[in-house]
Amino acid sequence: MVLMNPGPVITDDRVRSALAGPDMCHREPEFSALMTRVRDKVTRVAGGDERHTSVVLTGSGTSAVEAAIGSAVPDGGGLLVLDNGHYGERFAHIAAAYGIRAHRLEHGWATPLDLAAAERALVADPALTHVGVVHQETSSGMLNDVAAVTRIAHAHGREVIVDAVSSIGAERVSLAGDGVDWLAGSANKCLEGAPGLAFVSAAKAAFEGLGTTPKRGYYLDLHRHYLAQEKAVAPAFTPGIPAYYAFDAALDLALAEGWEARHERYTALARRLRAGLEELGLEILLPPEQRAAGLTAVRIPEGIGYAELHRGLRAQGFVIYSAQERLARDYFRLSTMGRMTQADVDRFLEVLAGLLPSQN
Incomplete structure (x- = not known):
């Protein structure tokens, strides 16, 4: 069957074979090594350098976007949502679910972002601490200029949360090169892994800074996952181990191809x-x-x-x-x-x- 849906995608034979890896306890050194390899490769795919790291979640791409919004926007902060499709709209829905104040800049589906309007919104409301933007808006296939959004946000001292779920691996987006603050991605689209894993990539200092903010969630608390994966070198919760095997193989292929x-x-x-x-x-x-x-x-x-x-x-x-x-x-x-x-x-x-x- 030829899958022409935007994920899960047709995978390489080596990725499918990796799913049949050996049974493993996630509290043993073998899994710690696998998790660390995957985190390192994800960070490189996301254009990170020695300043950056990644947290891997067992969940869909939406889990990564939700974790980033719920963890990164502080109490008293706000989110400027650049909405030109279903997944931009989802930023606003997630913010509402967490009680985060959001200003939704609706452009209309399949309509290019109005960067001047975004800048005006940031100037008008200093309490909007973060900007949420989708890189590839999968509802229409539109590619949004996240590098330009990031430049505008940083010029006004704001951080950017990028939904790169449908773009990372095949479109240009870079933590170091573009200055993206929080990047949410998924294993099973342009990175050509199996479904079941998502990730958030950011500066190590940003993950560390989450320790001083109140927690809004439990399973999707990025700081909890960061401490477990970075400090204890173990998952916070039981992970999807076969998906890790497949993602490890898929990331090797993605890095080799570029x-x-x-x-x-x-x-x-x-x-x-x-x-x-x-x-x-x-x-x-x-x-x-x-x-x-x-x-x-x-x-x-x-x-x-x-x-x-x-x-x-x-x-x-x-x-x-x-x-x-x-x-x-x-x-x-x-x-x-x-x-x-x-x-x-x-x-x-x-x-x-x-x-x-x-x-x-």
Whole structure:
């Protein structure tokens, strides 16, 4: 089955084989060594240097975003949410769940961020201590300029929390290079690991500083995880050990390939896919300059509904993904993440053409 959903993705055989690693107790030195390797590799993938580290969580990418928001924004602080899609909106929902004051700057789905408006909001409200922004907005496939957001935030003495769940590994984002303060990511998208692990990367000093702030949560308390993983060299809670095996292998592959080469690989697949879609007369949601390499939102063709399209493609070995909420009626999504090949793209376009009323 060719997975064209934006995670979990098709993985390398070496990653799948790693899932069958030996049974292990998470309180033994063998797991401590595995966890430390994974943390180090994650930090390097996130563009960190000797000043940075990472905390690995057993959970989805959302667990990392929630942990970062709930842990990093102090009592009395506030979060400026740059919202141009479902996952930007999620920042506001998480803040509300924790009782964190948020100012939600709504741009509209699939609309570029207004950086001048973001700066005005920070100037107008000094109590907004943090800015939340999604790097790749998976609801539309839009790539947001987190480096520019970070420059603006830092110019006004604020910190930035970046949701890089769908981008890290195949788009440029860097703790050291861009000055990102808190980066949340996931194992099972552009890093091509198995589902089940997420992470937050930041400066060591930032993790240490969390010890002076009141705790809002328990399982997703980043300082708790940091102390356990950094000081005790052990997990705070029982981790998903098979997912660690797979992530260790996937990170080796990601570091060997490099984000630039992986970006080019995904981009080549996306160009091939998008050109084929347009030849079939299908409309792509975003203009080329706004698109991420790993995801394409496409208007549902006339004369066929999403359910019928999904069913027909799945019968031929392809899994596609519906759009979300306000885009769900008109669009579906296609990922070019993971170990997809050009042959997969070509066969998908052939099968799709056979399902379209306009082509038959």
